[in-house]
Amino acid sequence: MPKLVANDIAAVLKKRISSGEWLEDGRMPPERDLAVEFGVARNTVRRAVGFLEDDGTVVRHVGRGTFLTATNPDSIAATVARMEGTSPADMMEIRQLLEPAAAAFAATNASMAELNAVREAHQTACEAEDMPNFEHWDAEFHHRVFACCRNDFLKEIHNLMRTIRDQSPWFEMKKRSFSEERRQTYCSEHQTILDALLHRDPESANQAMLAHLKTVERNLLGR
Incomplete structure (x- = not known):
């Protein structure tokens, strides 16, 4: 050994x-x-x-x-420590609960400057020439949507989820599922989300985010 x-x-x-x-x-x-x-x-x-x-x-x-x-064992620190082993399937279920709601909040609550920050992340991801750079800006797109929602508690929950997903096993799983065709699909779906945000349409933003996350789930988990 x-x-x-x-x-x-x-x-x-x-x-x-x-x-x-x-x-x-x-x-x-x-x-x-x-x-x-x-x-x-x-x-x-x-x-x-x-x-x-x-x-x-x-x-x-x-x-x-x-x-x-x-x-x-009931402290916040102990709870966070136990969450480090969260499975990808559990993570995707929670993302599909929280992120559509965050997108709806963002469509209603975001300032124009915040929406422009989301647009910037989207455009930079679309221009990325390699997988790590794309993954960074893809994650930043979602992070900035949460920043737009004007709900600090929801934003901090996302920060915790993002920290868990930044661990090495998650990156390796995303790397294995990555392809140029899928990158193009993600960029197209992000554009749909962005359009709904810019039109201040919470229902469309909710549905567009949910549809996008279901695509991610299929690509990562094969279901």
Whole structure:
């Protein structure tokens, strides 16, 4: 079996934390015990725990040990940690619930400057010459639609969803499903959404966004 490195160990520890391990007292085992468990040098475990400290999962107190920042399973932090393993199918279902509503709000509430920002993202995506650049501006198009909706809570939910979808497994899945034909389809569907926003037509914006997300679902999940 290949030797584990710090990144691998950090990922395993994070999954164990998300599953509720060590939740009772909120404290992780000492680094020396984890080093023995994983069969690696202690400094490798120290680097792994450092990654978790950097992203706010744990906090280290010299002389006391390493503690979970979310010891309450009902806390916001613990909930967010569990959401990191959200499946693509679950994500698409939630997107189809929230994004059409956001598009409808945007058609009603957005300023002209905000709509021009959506237009800019759309045009830049259409001009993209490679997949990573297109994916960036495709995501930015959706982000700017949420920014138009004038609902801060809905916007922050989308920010969380976007963070989850920016993880490596999501990018690899999108990369496998990408083709120039599909890019052209997405650009065409984005134009339909944009037209509905510019015409201040919430119902059309809702339906156009839902139709687009169903296309994305078929391409990503084959259903």
